[in-house]
Amino acid sequence: MTLNLAESLCSISTKATASDWREAIRLSGDGLVSGGATTDEYTDQMIAAVVEHGPYIVIAPGIALAHARPSDAVLHGGLSWVSLETPVEFGHPKNDPVTLVIGLAAVDHTTHIDVLKAVAGVLSDKAVRARLDAATTDEEVRTILGEAASAS
Amino acid sequence: MKIVAVCGMGIGTSILLKMNAEKVLAKLGIDADVEAADIGVAKGAAQTAQIVLTSDELAGELGQVPANVIIINNFFDLDEITDKLTEAVR
Numbered sequence: 001m002t003l004n005l006a007e008s009l010c011s012i013s014t015k016a017t018a019s020d021w022r023e024a025i026r027l028s029g030d031g032l033v034s035g036g037a038t039t040d041e042y043t044d045q046m047i048a049a050v051v052e053h054g055p056y057i058v059i060a061p062g063i064a065l066a067h068a069r070p071s072d073a074v075l076h077g078g079l080s081w082v083s084l085e086t087p088v089e090f091g092h093p094k095n096d097p098v099t100l101v102i103g104l105a106a107v108d109h110t111t112h113i114d115v116l117k118a119v120a121g122v123l124s125d126k127a128v129r130a131r132l133d134a135a136t137t138d139e140e141v142r143t144i145l146g147e148a149a150s151a152s
Numbered sequence: 153m154k155i156v157a158v159c160g161m162g163i164g165t166s167i168l169l170k171m172n173a174e175k176v177l178a179k180l181g182i183d184a185d186v187e188a189a190d191i192g193v194a195k196g197a198a199q200t201a202q203i204v205l206t207s208d209e210l211a212g213e214l215g216q217v218p219a220n221v222i223i224i225n226n227f228f229d230l231d232e233i234t235d236k237l238t239e240a241v242r
Contacts (some may be wrong), residue, residue, distance in 0.1 A: 053160035053191065053208030059168065059227040067164040069190075083175060092227040106163045109188075113167060120168050124228035 003118045004119060004149035009046075011034020012081040012138040021055070021090045021098070022047055025066045027082045028089070028103030037078025039106045042068060046103070050090070051118060058092035062133075067104040078105045079114045083133070099133060122148045153184040153241070156197045158206040158214065162190030169205050176234045182241055200219050203240055205233075 011031035018024035029043025045068035050057060058064045080103035087097030102119065106112040122128055128148045135141045156174060159166035166188035173186050189197050191210055194232045198204050198217040208216065208223050 051212065056160060056165065056207040059165050059207075060229065061226060062226075065164050065168070067161060069161045070163065104164050109163055109167075113161070113171075116164070116167055117161055117171060120171060120228060124172075124230070141228040 001113070002121055003114050004112060004146055004151055005115070005118045006142040007015065007144040008079050008115050008118070008151070009081050009142075010037050010078040011110075012141050013137060014083045014141060015085045016082050016138055017085050018082075020053070021064075021088055022059050024064070024082065024090075024098065028066045028080050028101040031080025031082060032078050032103045032105050034080050037074065037076055037079065037080075038131045039073045039075065042071070042073035042105060043140050045069070047072060055090040055092040055096075057096055058090045059094040059134075060123065061095045061096050062097065062099045063095070064085070064090060064098045065099045065104055065119075066101055067106070070108050074105045074107055076105075077107050077115070079103065079112075079115055083135070083141070099128055118149065153180065153203070154201040155184050155186045155203045156194055156201040156219070157186060158198070158210055159178060159188070159189045159192055160191055160205055160210065162188060162193065163209070165227060168188070168226060172227065172230060172233055176230055176237055180234070180238060180241075182237075189209040203237075209213060224234065 072096040082101040170188040177189035
């Protein structure tokens with residue numbers, strides 16, 4: 001059994017509304033802050049990363065993995081989940097528009113790898129992904145992630 | 153064979169890419185070291201690698217390198233990674 005992502009998420013928000021990609025990243029950053037993983041500064045760093053390197057964080061159709069470098073703004077590792085009511089354009093040539101933003105905070109380059117593996121496992125399963133996209137409450141997201149972890 | 157998976161920060165997308173590339177390489181029976189690197193480190197690492205895996209945006213930022221630069225659009229799509237790696241090692 002792989003790690004249950006539901007237990008690693010410090011916040012889940014469904015049907016969130018964001019007017020643009022900055023706001024969408026900010027929501028994922030707010031989730032990390034409310035879960036005690038980061039400070040507001042980390043949210044600014046995640047936005048700055050996209051300004052500097054482009055929308056490469058949109059790693060698959062509809063999914064953005066918002067993150068910045070390990071820094072003092074990271075208090076401990078964490079993951080936040082924001083599914084958007086209305087899809088948002090990030091400016092990615094292939095994978096726009098985005099409906100799910102995952103905020104990732106890491107203390108170094110290795111300790112969060114099991115969490116990333118679980119993210120990849122869950123989101124590369126098309127059936128699980130479709131159920132997650134349709135989920136309207138935090139509880140539903142947690143249940144689906146829990147089931148996905150025990151099934152794998 | 154040396155393969156470098158490149159992302160902006162070296163903690164997120166490059167690690168996902170490395171994990172999925174390793175799965176594909178094992179399935180293809182190709183012996184290769186896959187290293188995850190941020191764009192700064194990658195400019196050096198790419199000089200000695202045979203293959204660089206990255207996204208469209210970062211491929212531009214990487215500039216000219218001797219390695220074969222493969223652009224992956226969907227980091228979760230093992231079929232895409234399989235097709236492109238198979239093409240590159242042929």
